[in-house]
Amino acid sequence: MKKIHLSFPVLLLILFISCKKETTKLSGENKLFSFSITDQVSAPVIDETLRKITVTVTPVANLSALNCSFAVSDGALVTFNSIKPAANTAIVDFSKPATLHILAANGNTSVWTIIVNIVWEDYGLGRLVTASKSIEKTFKWYYDQAGTGLFSSINCGPTVATMAVKWSDSTFTKTPQDARNTYRSTGGWWYTDDIVNYLNKYGINSSYTALPDNYQTIKKYIDKNYIVILCLDNYYLRYNANATQRVDKYYKVNAAASGHFIIVKGYRQVDNQFYFEVYDPWSYGATYAASNQLKGEDRYYRSDDLETATNIWWDYAIIVAPKGKTVEKLNQLSPKAQLLSIVPAQHGG
Known part of the structure; x- marks a missing residue:
């Protein structure tokens, strides 16, 4: 047999090619x-x-x-x-x-x-939800008080009243500006009795209730599928600067005695904190970047903050029923609830 003699450089080249081939067989990709x-x-x-x-x-x-x-x-x-x-x-x-x-x-x-x-x-709520309810609708019934006419800055009352009627009656088409033109059309704060009168005007049943215990009273009415209108001093709702979260107030209020109307439409018990799900009419075009939803929609305010803010401003609530239904009075309320005929009117603003 004829022997083939390879030079040392050729052997090195063969070994290099062999190693290179071996290397390319094993990929380093781990993406x-x-x-x-x-x-x-x-x-x-x-x-x-x-x-x-x-x-x-x-x-x-x-x-x-x-x-x-x-x-x-x-x-x-x-x-x-x-x-x-x-x-x-x-x-x-x-x-x-x-x-x-x-x-x-x-x-x-x-x-x-x-x-x-x-x-x-x-x-920003937490991780473990142990109780929750949200009164949802298949149609939009949130309104931003911004752009509601000459008195937009104090139109929380007309805006909340319009939302409440729309929630109760899906066929309702009037706007917060229409509500403003109905009562106090030349300006001024709306009062709690203006809201009740506006609901009555469109056949929506409502009722006052005292708030001896905001957490329990409001929750019980939400559980019965009523929405709740509160008139409070929103200076006492804490502010949250985190632009992506939905907990606490998203706007600053610099002084006490800042009356404001909101709607409570649900609640969440998360970890050790109880929150109410609200419609706050003061969005003024502010939205969440991820969803483009107005920040006043489905906001979560702490029950203890709401209790403080109502105790200071107006320790009652307006309970609103769906159209064609009446508000069932909850007899487990304190004796204070028996004095509803003398509920004082209070203003938002």
């Missing part, structure tokens, strides 16, 4: 291309720099067993909390931050932290 979770309310926020994924899910999501799907580099292996999924989907416990490892063929690993928040946390 994350997409990620999603069942019950998410929006696309996950993927931070490539910090290798962090933040997802917001609906209140009904089961954090301890959420189905997620993902796409990674070809040939890369995935583990969640050290457990390897069977395919490009996995059921993962997200009740606490989870860890996603993406292992490339050559052993390179990228590590991602996944944080799943319930939507209430993004709102």
Whole structure:
């Protein structure tokens, strides 16, 4: 057999080519291309720099067993909390931050932290909801008092009255400016009896109630599917400068004795805090950047703040019934509720 003699440089070249081929067989790609979770309310926020994924899910999501799907580099292996999924989907416990490892063929690993928040946390409410109710409608019934005419800055009363009639009667088409033109058309604050008179004008039944215990009294009426109108000093509602959250007041009030009307339409018990879900007419065009929703819609005010603000200003409420129904009086109220014939009128502004 003829022997073939190779020079040393040729041998080096062969070894180099062989090693190069061996290297190209093992990919170092460990990228994350997409990620999603069942019950998410929006696309996950993927931070490539910090290798962090933040997802917001609906209140009904089961954090301890959420189905997620993902796409990674070809040939890369995935583990969640050290457990390897069977395919490009996995059921993962997200009740606490989870860890996603993406292992490339050559052993390179990228590590991602996944944080799943319930939507209430993004709102600033907390994590664990133990009680809730919201009186929803299929039609829009929120109005911003901005742009409601010459007296917009003091039109919280006409605006709340219009919202209450619209909530009660979906066919109602009049505006807050129409309400202003009905009572005190030349200016001035609206009073609580103006609101009741306006409701009566359009056949909407309402009733005064005292507030011996705001948390319990208001909650009981909400549970019976009535909305509640409060007249309070909104100086005593705390202010929240966080532009993305929905808890507390989103505007500043610089002095006490600032009467204001709002509608209470629901509640949330979250962690150790009880919140009321409100329609506050003072949006003045301010919206949430993510949803473009006016900030006065579905805002959450603390029950203890509402109690302070009403105790100081007007310790009563106006209960509003759906059209064609009457307000059921709750007999468990204190003796103060028996004096409703002498309820003093109070103004917003």
